[in-house]
Amino acid sequence: MNVLLLSMPDSFEHMPPVAIRMPNGALASLAGNVDQHHRVAVADLILVQRRVRETVTRLVRELNPAVVGLSIMTFQRRTAARIIDLIRALKPDVKIAVGGYDPSLAFEAYGEMNVDYIVRGEGEVTFRELLRSLERGSGFDKICGLSYRDNSNTRDNPDSRNDNAWVHNPARPVHRLEDKEEDSQIRLPNRDARVLKGYTLLGRQVDVIETSRGCTYDCSFCSIIEMRGRNFHTYTFDRVLADIRDAREHGARTLFLVDDNIMLNVHRFEALCEAIIAAGLNQLDYFVQAMTSSIANNGETLAPLMRRAGFRYVFLGIENILEGDLEFLRASAKNTAREDGHNVGNATLKAVNYLHRNQMYVVGGLIVGNPADTRESIEANLEFARRYVDWPYIQHPTPYPRTPMTKEFRDQGLIQNERLEEYDGTTAVVRTEHLPAEEVEFMRWKAERWMKTQHIPAVLRHDPWFVLTHAQKMLAHTFRGSSFLSALGLESEKKVFERYREIRSAEREYV
Numbered sequence: 001m002n003v004l005l006l007s008m009p010d011s012f013e014h015m016p017p018v019a020i021r022m023p024n025g026a027l028a029s030l031a032g033n034v035d036q037h038h039r040v041a042v043a044d045l046i047l048v049q050r051r052v053r054e055t056v057t058r059l060v061r062e063l064n065p066a067v068v069g070l071s072i073m074t075f076q077r078r079t080a081a082r083i084i085d086l087i088r089a090l091k092p093d094v095k096i097a098v099g100g101y102d103p104s105l106a107f108e109a110y111g112e113m114n115v116d117y118i119v120r121g122e123g124e125v126t127f128r129e130l131l132r133s134l135e136r137g138s139g140f141d142k143i144c145g146l147s148y149r150d151n152s153n154t155r156d157n158p159d160s161r162n163d164n165a166w167v168h169n170p171a172r173p174v175h176r177l178e179d180k181e182e183d184s185q186i187r188l189p190n191r192d193a194r195v196l197k198g199y200t201l202l203g204r205q206v207d208v209i210e211t212s213r214g215c216t217y218d219c220s221f222c223s224i225i226e227m228r229g230r231n232f233h234t235y236t237f238d239r240v241l242a243d244i245r246d247a248r249e250h251g252a253r254t255l256f257l258v259d260d261n262i263m264l265n266v267h268r269f270e271a272l273c274e275a276i277i278a279a280g281l282n283q284l285d286y287f288v289q290a291m292t293s294s295i296a297n298n299g300e301t302l303a304p305l306m307r308r309a310g311f312r313y314v315f316l317g318i319e320n321i322l323e324g325d326l327e328f329l330r331a332s333a334k335n336t337a338r339e340d341g342h343n344v345g346n347a348t349l350k351a352v353n354y355l356h357r358n359q360m361y362v363v364g365g366l367i368v369g370n371p372a373d374t375r376e377s378i379e380a381n382l383e384f385a386r387r388y389v390d391w392p393y394i395q396h397p398t399p400y401p402r403t404p405m406t407k408e409f410r411d412q413g414l415i416q417n418e419r420l421e422e423y424d425g426t427t428a429v430v431r432t433e434h435l436p437a438e439e440v441e442f443m444r445w446k447a448e449r450w451m452k453t454q455h456i457p458a459v460l461r462h463d464p465w466f467v468l469t470h471a472q473k474m475l476a477h478t479f480r481g482s483s484f485l486s487a488l489g490l491e492s493e494k495k496v497f498e499r500y501r502e503i504r505s506a507e508r509e510y511v
């Protein structure tokens with residue numbers, strides 16, 4: 001069977017496509033896990049952000065897929081709907097499957113779209129079984145994690161239009177990852193299936209790898225708990241190293257570890273660093289996401305080891321520097337430093353220091369605009385970012401489907417914007433008890449643009465050619481909305497912000 005897998009073109013403020021275009025890890029993993037005789041093509045539409053319609057049209061015509069699968073986040077739902085309509089118009093009888101966080105957690109919304117199957121939760125085994133059933137015509141009722149339309153009414157009675165009755169099979173238990181049985185294993189991703197080129201992270205070819213899945217924390221803003229429950233499963237080091245080698249053989253020089261929370265088991269992570277060094281794979285640059293507590297509490301040995309293994313950027317889930325906000329975000333525990341078995345306060349500064357002392361850069365993940373936030377509390381977080389982080393990754397709390405936070409915001413009547421395509425993390429869609437959403441976003445936007453420029457010298461040292469050839473475009477992206485007049489101080493920042501929002505709104509029309 002010919003299968004086309006697509007990830008959406010929508011990007012957000014902190015991932016400017018001029019510098020960052022990463023592959024979607026889920027699709028290559030799905031491609032590696034269907035039965036070998038299928039012909040699968042993976043297209044990450046971020047690589048053709050301004051040519052989506054032409055590219056999808058060309059791929060559907062060239063590949064003539066029997067099944068098309070789309071991977072979708074919530075802020076990409078509108079684009080996904082447009083792409084689905086386009087595919088249907090090009091090939092009315094094609095079977096369309098959707099998966100990823102948004103279809104899994106907001107499956108009702110997809111029930112109303114022109115799709116045939118919703119894959120909820122982990123997809124490798126479900127999708128493999130779906131293709132088998134389609135090939136054999138054997139029905140879908142045994143496939144855990146699958147939602148499908150029950151057309152029996154339409155079959156029995158051709159006049160009936162009741163073809164919208166969705167059947168939601170029971171959830172699929174999360175995969176243990178270490179399974180040895182051939183049919184239940186998750187095999188390596190199939191990177192050969194990718195049909196578009198141009199992946200990059202600051203000028204170096206980038207790929208993603210996974211070493212584990214899951215998390216046992218329950219931060220209120222995170223979708224993970226509802227997606228897969230609180231658990232943590234790991235791949236063997238042999239598999240991880242094979243995956244790294246495969247990514248390198250496919251040209252990658254930078255690897256992004258997409259684990260939900262790799263730092264849950266620090267000893268394992270240290271052993272993984274050792275294994276990377278022993279295998280001589282530490283010449284690659286690694287990006288990883290980390291909890292501040294793990295780095296603060298183990299930094300003495302962990303940070304030097306990470307550096308030797310090739311880790312260069314660490315995305316720290318600081319979330320907020322104020323205790324009240326951390327409580328709202330349910331993120332206090334993962335940000336607490338411990339000494340001699342006792343809690344000794346916020347772990348952030350300690351973690352930042354360990355990373356800096358070991359020549360690693362801190363991508364500072366902060367969330368501002370929580371219900372109790374005032375101008376002063378937001379400014380305190382922005383000031384922290386100015387002083388201590390190398391690359392700011394500041395977001396606003398966003399009510400994604402089925403997170404605990406979403407319920408709280410709804411109960412408090414703080415959600416100001418229901419346009420999901422703006423739920424990209426850097427558009428404030430909820431107000432605080434004291435400030436409207438626009439004001440929160442304006443404060444962040446104004447501060448963050450300048451913070452980003454401070455990191456240019458560090459990138460210049462590492463990738464001079466990239467900076468020399470792309471600096472102008474990157475600055476133009478960071479300062480979108482600015483004008484000659486605003487540079488001279490003859491136009492207010494608010495005016496520039498309005499223009500930036502208009503540009504951003506036009507950018508979102510990908511299809």
Ligand code: B12
Pocket residue numbers: 005010011012015022023024025026027029030068069070071072073074075097098099100101102105119121122123124127208210221222223224256257258259260261400401423424425
């Ligand atoms: C790594 C990661 C990133 C990386 C992305 C790197 C990359 N190119 O893949 C970075 C840091 C860049 C990133 C950015 C963003 N991310 Co992010 N990210 C994650 C994270 C940690 C892991 C995702 C991952 O790759 N997992 C590994 C793969 C294999 O698993 P998977 O994606 O779940 O896919 C499986 C299933 O979902 C399913 N599946 C997926 N697609 C499909 C398609 C089909 C057809 C089928 C059948 C099945 C299927 O099968 C897959 C295999 O089992 C998650 C979750 C978390 N713990 O926070 C958040 C998460 C996915 N991100 C999220 C968000 C919101 C974003 C941002 C918008 C803002 C932000 N928070 O930073 C940006 C947008 C990026 C952009 N396009 O511009 C949200 C999505 C919420 C939602 N409801 O949409 C999550 C869930 C975090 C959260 N807030 O809860 N992210």
Ligand code: SF4
Pocket residue numbers: 215216217218219222223224260261317334
């Ligand atoms: S620690 Fe990270 S992955 Fe775990 S619940 Fe919190 S935000 Fe989600």
